[in-house]
Every structure is written in C-alpha cells, then in structure tokens.
Amino acid sequence: GAVVSQHPSWVICKSGTSVKIECRSLDFQATTMFWYRQFPKQSLMLMATSNEGSKATYEQGVEKDKFLINHASLTLSTLTVTSAHPEDSSFYICSRLGGVVNEQFFGPGTRLTVL
Amino acid sequence: AQSVTQLGSHVSVSEGALVLLRCNYSSSVPPYLFWYVQYPNQGLQLLLKYTSAATLVKGINGFEAEFKKSETSFHLTKPSAHMRDAAEYFCAVTSNFGNEKLTFGTGTRLTIIP
Numbered sequence: 553g554a555v556v557s558q559h560p561s562w563v564i565c566k567s568g569t570s571v572k573i574e575c576r577s578l579d580f581q582a583t584t585m586f587w588y589r590q591f592p593k594q595s596l597m598l599m600a601t602s603n604e605g606s607k608a609t610y611e612q613g614v615e616k617d618k619f620l621i622n623h624a625s626l627t628l629s630t631l632t633v634t635s636a637h638p639e640d641s642s643f644y645i646c647s648r649l650g651g652v653v654n655e656q657f658f659g660p661g662t663r664l665t666v667l
Numbered sequence: 668a669q670s671v672t673q674l675g676s677h678v679s680v681s682e683g684a685l686v687l688l689r690c691n692y693s694s695s696v697p698p699y700l701f702w703y704v705q706y707p708n709q710g711l712q713l714l715l716k717y718t719s720a721a722t723l724v725k726g727i728n729g730f731e732a733e734f735k736k737s738e739t740s741f742h743l744t745k746p747s748a749h750m751r752d753a754a755e756y757f758c759a760v761t762s763n764f765g766n767e768k769l770t771f772g773t774g775t776r777l778t779i780i781p
C-alpha cells in the first residue's frame with residue numbers, strides 16, 4: 553500500500569491567496585522528505601529538501617519565501633505556496649527516503665490550479 | 668555530477684509487441700538506477716531498481732532492465748505490451764553514498780496501439 557500520502561489531491565484557489573499542501577509518511581519516521589514540482593508533460597523538478605526540526609534546503613532558483621516548508625514532525629511535512637499566482641499552477645509531489653540508500657517513495661501528488 | 672538521458676520522449680508500440688525504453692546515465696561514482704512509472708495525475712511508482720547486485724533486474728508488471736556499465740545504459744524492456752502499460756516512464760540515477768539526490772530523466776511517454 554501507499555507509504556506517502558498527500559492532501560489535498562487537488563486544489564483551486566484565487567490569485568493572491570495561500571495554499572498549504574500536506575505530505576505524510578504513513579509507515580516510517582521520515583527525517584528527510586522532498587518536494588518536487590512537475591509541469592505538464594515535463595519531468596520532476598526538485599524544489600527543496602525538507603529536514604525535520606531544521607530549515608529546508610532549497611534548490612537554486614526556488615523562492616524560499618514563496619514556497620514555505622515546515623517539517624515539524626517525523627511524519628508530516630507541509631508546503632505552503634504563499635500569494636499564489638497562475639504561474640504557480642502545477643503538480644506538486646512529495647517523497648520520503650526509504651529502501652536502499654537514496655531510494656525515494658513518492659506521494660500521489662497535488663494538482664494546484666490558481667485562477 | 669550525475670545525469671540521465673532518455674532517448675525518445677514518445678514511444679508507440681502495438682499491443683503485444685516488445686517495449687524498449689532507453690536510458691543512458693552519466694556518473695563519476697557507482698550508480699544506483701531506478702525506473703518509475705507515472706499514470707495521469709498520479710505520483711511515481713517504482714518499477715525496478717539497480718543497486719549493484721544482479722545486472723539484470725526484474726520489476727513489477729513484467730518489466731525488466733539490464734545494467735550495462737560498458738554502455739552506461741539501463742534500458743527498460745517488456746516482452747509483450749499491454750494497454751495498461753500506457754503511461755509516462757522516468758529513469759533516475761543516484762549513488763550509493765548517503766544524502767545524494769535523485770536525478771531524473773525527461774521521461775518517455777509510452778502509447779500502446781490496439
């Protein structure tokens with residue numbers, strides 16, 4: 553069964569509002585989780601590495617003040633898209649480590665549409 | 668640095684025909700390699716993985732892949748395509764050192780012709 557869940561699975565919001573996406577590790581305490589963004593018909597782009605109890609590590613070009621990541625517990629990481637704009641519309645996927653070294657298990661994704 | 672190249676962004680095969688999706692990698696250290704499948708509006712599901720054990724790796728849904736170091740390849744195959752195989756496939760590379768990221772290829776969309 554699924555080992556990573558995401559909520560919501562889809563969300564529609566107005567431009568300028570903030571949206572929070574939750575990522576839960578269902579079977580394992582995850583000190584490290586990852587957030588990806590995927591545009592239509594494209595590959596996954598790593599946005600940031602979420603570290604439990606410390607600040608997230610953002611990839612180059614990702615605005616940390618716009619994409620707020622909180623990893624307050626060993627089973628939950630959240631991504632908040634602040635002041636969302638239409639260009640933030642995308643498919644957001646989270647993952648956690650597991651299995652062999654550096655292997656990742658992925659959540660089902662969240663489709664964000666900003667009007 | 669590591670990278671993955673997937674040749675062919677779109678592949679179409681007839682139902683029952685051989686599926687071959689190509690993946691070539693670049694890595695300065697021994698790689699770990701993965702194939703993931705993504706169905707529309709879903710996350711990624713692991714098909715199979717190479718972690719320096721057997722070079723021929725068998726995965727779910729009848730897929731397999733062979734690690735060829737001399738060719739820096741990890742092509743995905745399935746002897747007989749089924750309609751349910753239609754999806755996006757991603758090859759990814761990492762290393763056996765801790766705290767390394769997954770680097771994804773650009774993906775290959777597989778279409779099955781009835």
